[in-house]
Amino acid sequence: MANNIDIGIRAVCEFLGAASTPDRIQAGCNSENYLVLKDHEFEPAVSHLAANKFVLISLFCIEGFSDRAAHSLFYVFERRNGILVLVNDVNETTSSVASIFPSASWFERECRDGFGIEFDGAFDTRRLFLHESYPENFHPLKKSFKNAPLITKETINPVDEYQFRTVTGEGVYQVPVGPVHAGIIEPGHFRFSVIGEIIFNLEIRMFYKHRGIEKLSEGKSPHDCIRIAEAVSGDESVANATAFCLAVERISGISIPERAWYLRTIMLELERICSHLGDLAGMLVDVAFPLGASQFSVLREECFRQCDCQTGSRFQRGIICIGGLEKDIPGGTINDLLLFIRQLRKRCRIGLKIVLSTTSVIDRFATTGVIPGTLLRPLNITGPVARASGGKVDVRLDHPYGIYEKYVPKRQRLQDGDVLSRFTIKASEIMDSLDLIEQLIADIPAGDIQSEAQVQDGFALSLVESARGQNLCFVWIKDGAIERYKVRTASFCNWLAIEHAVQGNIIPDFPVINKSMNLSYAGTDL
Amino acid sequence: MVNALTCLLKKKVTEDYPVHDENLEAIGLKIKADINAVFGRSLAIRELDTGSDNATEIEINNLNNPFYDVERFGITFVASPRHADVLMVTGAITHNMATAARKTYDAMPSPKFVVAVGDDACNGGIYAGTYAVLGGAEKIFPVDLKIPGNPPAPAAILAGILALMKRAKDMKRREP
Known part of the structure; x- marks a missing residue:
């Protein structure tokens, strides 16, 4: 064109x-x-x-x-x-x-x-990832600051504490939650302003897990930086490693062998399935429906084990490298995956049938936690969360990378934007990913899995569709080392949608709304 | 009105246990015996994420899925540190989490144990020596046991819990 x-x-x-x-x-x-x-x-x-x-x-x-x-x-x-x-x-x-x-x-x-x-003219000038204990005028990403252990403030003066927006009015009271939560979950603070049981306002505070990923990558060799990319968010290891390698490969003009792209795509889709299965199970746990939840948590564990068989890591870590893959996956192992995929599809359908025919579940899911479609553009909401609210965004379709131009995923889209829509979208995406993997296994060519990678200086932007949505990565290589690695995961933008999604809902529905959006704290806090 | 006969004849909704893992069962039974002996039949664990990449949380969560179902061995993950015997720390201690982490530990009743799970919690991992973290869990807690891995698999975490039980048993034996 x-x-x-x-x-x-x-x-x-x-x-x-x-x-x-x-x-x-x-x-x-x-x-x-x-x-x-x-x-x-x-x-x-x-x-x-x-x-x-x-x-x-x-x-x-x-x-x-x-x-x-x-x-x-x-x-x-x-x-x-x-x-x-x-x-x-x-x-x-x-x-x-x-x-x-x-x-x-x-x-x-x-x-x-x-x-x-x-x-x-900024309407909010509070500090973001540097909490109160960090000294004033400390800016870690400045080149003049050399990455070294820092002495932080021991005690915080009450006037220096983070100021949450205050919501006042008759009967309004605050419920502070976090950073340490009741479940086995990452830390973050939620400040609810509540009238009775109904949430009037929510303000989130994140970055408790800020571990300096971007500064850490500076000066590293591109090869060493893959490990850092994988540590951005554990359950997005493949997506972030792929985004990073893609950027480096584009900078250096490296084209990777076809077989490697097939395998990478299989891994990306497997990661999506693992993540979505966990979400389906989690949402069902949060509405107290363990019968359905255990169906999906069993399948998810089997998925993790399958990832381990395929790549030697339950999170498929350490296999993606610049120029392709560190090691090949033998044909026999891939055949096992095919059999597993077919089984998984059948059992997923059984699970979904149980869930979607249970009225108490539908009652809790429908009309809960609505994200209006009008928020998608202003906040850059992406991924299944956006697609459940009438959004069309999907990096695999909008900016195809690797072999997604040839293997076009279906564009899933629902309009209601509630928990039920997000559940349904994720269930459909699991099915699509299973189909896609099956097709990829049928067509996978033989050949090399790594091309010679001579990394050159330069910069590039890359976008990848992780399970949570659009992950952006910018890499600038100078004198053979990483000068700047910027990563912005889908969660960073999607988090703000939760402040809107919970309004008018009751506090007991917060966990299921949160789970339906499946936001990564680690991927946001960096 | 529910007919009693229908309840009896109705197809059961439970399913068979998905896999039978001899090793896991053996570890689980040993843990259970130790928990019975030392902790009065139940071990309460509080998980605390001080800066992990969330993979370790996922693996700890997986201990509750039907494959492992550790509750049958007497292990429960509790919502409050006040109910906990063990603090399971994941991730390097970030500056932003240090205060909350200390408060969590202080809220636990004694005697208490701290287990560091994953490379980052064990020694700071890839973040050791950088501005945003203090280092591994031992920078602010007395750590009783380290379970390395990036992340450790559920079976490895369970093996770690068994090792901790052995130590707790020895401690109890040495008590006057």
Whole structure:
């Protein structure tokens, strides 16, 4: 489709008008386009993109990228299959876009913590991933800070404590929950404002697990960084490792053997199945239906064991590498997977039949935790959560990578946006992934699984559809080492949707709403 | 009105146990015997995530799935540290979690045990020596047992619990 100009480039021509010359747009390694903005162009560009339904999917900062200023802010916009990155060179301050693109609020706070950049006009200037114990004026991602153990504050002055928004009114009271929760679950704080049992407002506070992933990767060799990518979020190991390797492979012009892509795709889909099975089981536990829950938790455990047989790791870790895979999976083992997949499909159907014919479950699921479709674009909500609220986004379809161009997954979509829709979408996606794996196993070619990888310097953006949605990864390699590794998992954006989803629901429904969205704390906190 | 005969003749809704793992059963029975002897028949564990990548949580959660079903061995995961005998720590201790982690430990009644699960909890793992973490669990707790792995499989965690029971038994024996 040669006459189909990239939607991002067209937008640039529109807002730059006469100032637009073709050489100003730099094509990236991964079909993304970069435009370095001049100071006066920033505001018209942003309002034009907002008016044209572009979504701000990420905003991150890089130090020392340009000669013009100390920092470069990368605003990543998406519309349909176009990715446009606006590069804004700034020294210390710039203007906030959070009131135009609400997803920017957390992004900007993240940049402020990391690099000390001030965003004029921002409606929320509280620190994000640096909690109270971190010293003032500490910005770990600045190059001048060398990664080393830090002495933090022992005691926090009450006035320095994090200020939650206060909701007042007759009968409103607060229920603070976390960071340590009752179950075996990751830490995070939820501040409910409640009237009776009904949730009037929820404010979340995350980043208790901030372990400095981005700083940790700096200076590492790309090969060593795969381990870090896998540690972003345990149950997204394959997705994040793939996103990272994809970026490095694009930078270096490495094309990986076909067999390796088939195997990677099988692993990605297996990871999705594992994750979704866990969600189905978890949702059923949270509405006290263990009969259904145990069906799916049995299948999930079998899935983990199958992953172990295939790759030697229950989380499929340590097998993806730059240029392909560390080791091949023998034909016999893949055949076992095929038999397993067929069994799994049958047993999944049995489980679903039990659940969906149980009225008490449907009663708890339907109309609970509705995420309105109008929130999807402003907050960049992606993945099954978005697709259950009428969204169309799926990276595998919008920006196909590897062999997804050839093996196109079905675009699942429901409209209601409640827990039931998310349950149903995830169940359908399990079935689709099973079909996809079966098809891949039937067609898998023989051959090498690793091509010679000579890593080169450069930068690239990559997007991968993890079980939770769109995972974005930006890699800049300088002198053979990682200069900047930015990862933004789907959960980072999806978390904010929960504040809206719970409004008007009762507190006892919070666990099932939370589970239906399956948000990763580790993947958000980095 | 429910007919008593229907209840008797109705097909049962339980299913057979999915797998029978000799090793697991053997470990489980040993654990059960030790728990009976030392902890008065039930061992209460409080899980605390201080900065893991969530894989370890998933594996600890898996101990409750029908394959392992550790509750039959006398192991329960409890909601409050006040009910716990054992604190199972996952992940390196992040600065942001340090205060909450200390409070959790302090809320536990004595005698108490701390088990570090996974490489990051054992010694800080890949995060050791970086700005965001204090290091492994031993930086703030007296750690009784370390279960390494990235993450350790459920069976390995169970084997770790057995090792802890042995130590608790020895401690009890040495008591006057």
